[in-house]
Amino acid sequence: xxxxxxxxxxVGGGPIGSVLSRRLAQHGLRVLLVERRSSFNPPxxxxxxISPRCLKLSGLAKEAxxxxxxxxxxxxxxxxxxxxxxxxxxxxxxxxxxxDKLLIERAxxxxxxxxxxxxxxxxxxxxxxxxxxxxxxTVTGRLIVGADGANSKVASCAGFPPIHNVLIGLQxxxxxxxxxxxxxxxxxxxxxxxxFFAWIVPAEDGxxxxxxxxxxxxxxxxxxxxxxxxxxxxxQSIRSGLIPIETRRRFVQGNVLLIGDAAGQVKPTSGGGIYxxxxxxxxATKVIVRYISERLSERYLTTYERWWRSTIGSELxxxxxxxxxxxxxxxxxxxxxxxxxxxxxxxxxxADYGDVDYPSRVVQKLLQHPAVWLQSLPFR
Ligand SMILES: Cc1cc2nc3c(=O)[nH]c(=O)nc-3n(C[C@H](O)[C@H](O)[C@H](O)COP(=O)(O)OP(=O)(O)OC[C@H]3O[C@@H](n4cnc5c(N)ncnc54)[C@H](O)[C@@H]3O)c2cc1C
Numbered sequence: 001x002x003x004x005x006x007x008x009x010x011v012g013g014g015p016i017g018s019v020l021s022r023r024l025a026q027h028g029l030r031v032l033l034v035e036r037r038s039s040f041n042p043p044x045x046x047x048x049x050i051s052p053r054c055l056k057l058s059g060l061a062k063e064a065x066x067x068x069x070x071x072x073x074x075x076x077x078x079x080x081x082x083x084x085x086x087x088x089x090x091x092x093x094x095x096x097x098x099x100d101k102l103l104i105e106r107a108x109x110x111x112x113x114x115x116x117x118x119x120x121x122x123x124x125x126x127x128x129x130x131x132x133x134x135x136x137x138t139v140t141g142r143l144i145v146g147a148d149g150a151n152s153k154v155a156s157c158a159g160f161p162p163i164h165n166v167l168i169g170l171q172x173x174x175x176x177x178x179x180x181x182x183x184x185x186x187x188x189x190x191x192x193x194x195x196f197f198a199w200i201v202p203a204e205d206g207x208x209x210x211x212x213x214x215x216x217x218x219x220x221x222x223x224x225x226x227x228x229x230x231x232x233x234x235x236q237s238i239r240s241g242l243i244p245i246e247t248r249r250r251f252v253q254g255n256v257l258l259i260g261d262a263a264g265q266v267k268p269t270s271g272g273g274i275y276x277x278x279x280x281x282x283x284a285t286k287v288i289v290r291y292i293s294e295r296l297s298e299r300y301l302t303t304y305e306r307w308w309r310s311t312i313g314s315e316l317x318x319x320x321x322x323x324x325x326x327x328x329x330x331x332x333x334x335x336x337x338x339x340x341x342x343x344x345x346x347x348x349x350x351a352d353y354g355d356v357d358y359p360s361r362v363v364q365k366l367l368q369h370p371a372v373w374l375q376s377l378p379f380r
Contacts, residue, residue: 006032006113007292009128009141011120011154013037016260016277017147018103019058023285025110029292032139033107034130036148038117040097040104043173045239047201047209048094049184051357054275055092057282059106064099065092066203070182071351076338077189077331086351091184093203120148123157126255143288143301144256150242152262158253163264165246167196168220169271171211172235174228178202187212187227188334195327196271198227210235213243213271243271245323247316251305255298259284265308267316268323269359276357279312280304318360345369
């Protein structure tokens with residue numbers, strides 16, 4: 001470690017911090033990436049379900065892909081289920097620790113200085129305090145990026161407005177034989193996971209990732225245990241984490257910029273943050289490169305925020321409306337809706353247009369085809 005000044009210091013070597021660092025270094029910027037973890041081992045508090053489009057954005061090939069997913073069973077609260085099936089892989093299940101490790105290695109290979117096992121504990125103007133094994137060092141950077149996740153230390157040190165709308169996500173790994181190796185299972189219902197859902201995702205052979213998210217932060221563990229016990233599933237260790245489902249009011253303050261979960265860039269429909277965070281790295285890179293190389297004022301950094309809100313941010317806004325609408329439905333209505341959806345034409349539309357990164361597209365398609373709905377209504 002040294003005290004060499006950097007152009008950009010990125011705090012947090014999750015997927016978003018690593019990819020942003022790599023992109024900046026590819027433009028010739030002098031970048032430091034500081035990551036609290038010193039090793040990358042399972043179990044991990046992420047299901048690792050990402051779209052092929054998201055994998056491509058990460059810059060990795062299929063090195064960390066464990067499985068391809070073609071479809072899913074969606075269960076109503078009363079146990080009734082629908083099956084959505086596509087001919088092509090819609091999702092990948094990734095090995096998240098390996099994914100993170102590979103992305104950090106790629107950043108280092110591109111010329112990023114990487115400090116592992118180092119925790120940022122304080123910021124002041126351009127200075128960052130880093131703690132490692134009880135000793136402290138400082139390092140300076142023209143721009144500080146908080147890519148340090150939902151509990152962002154950078155955001156709290158720099159005085160960003162807090163995110164109020166968060167879920168608790170809990171997950172474990174269980175021995176499991178799925179009905180189909182390339183199908184996920186989604187479980188809806190207030191008694192299962194209030195205001196979100198539970199999932200079973202096949203992962204390594206003979207194992208599945210079982211988890212749920214809910215806005216009942218204090219009761220998440222109880223709901224997960226209940227879900228596991230009623231299915232006679234034996235959990236290994238349980239990991240949990242916060243999922244922000246509301247974007248932060250600001251992403252930029254002075255010379256500090258937030259990205260990924262730290263900025264609340266997460267899909268409110270599924271809780272997935274890897275795709276929107278990676279999209280943000282593309283926008284942030286353009287802005288940061290100009291800010292540094294043309295020595296522009298800090299005000300210019302807010303361009304990143306504007307670009308974000310007018311692109312992927314608007315899909316997240318639609319997702320937020322969708323999530324709020326879904327949360328209004330009680331179990332009886334959910335039972336009814338799944339029954340209505342269980343019609344070959346509707347299931348085909350969902351399979352063809354369902355897109356985990358852009359969920360509003362399938363809703364739009366369904367609304368454009370009222371005839372399909374009418375065919376499936378029980379009182380037609
Ligand atoms: C149970 C669960 C399941 C999920 N499943 C999915 C899924 O299937 N698909 C999906 O897209 N998303 C999923 N998510 C969300 C996903 O995990 C996050 O959106 C994603 O990890 C965000 O990436 P990030 O790089 O912004 O933050 P993180 O991955 O949280 O990375 C932040 C990094 O910062 C480091 N850090 C934190 N504080 C400091 C500090 N002070 N100093 C230095 N380093 C620090 C951390 O060690 C960490 O490595 C899930 C979340 C949960 C809780």
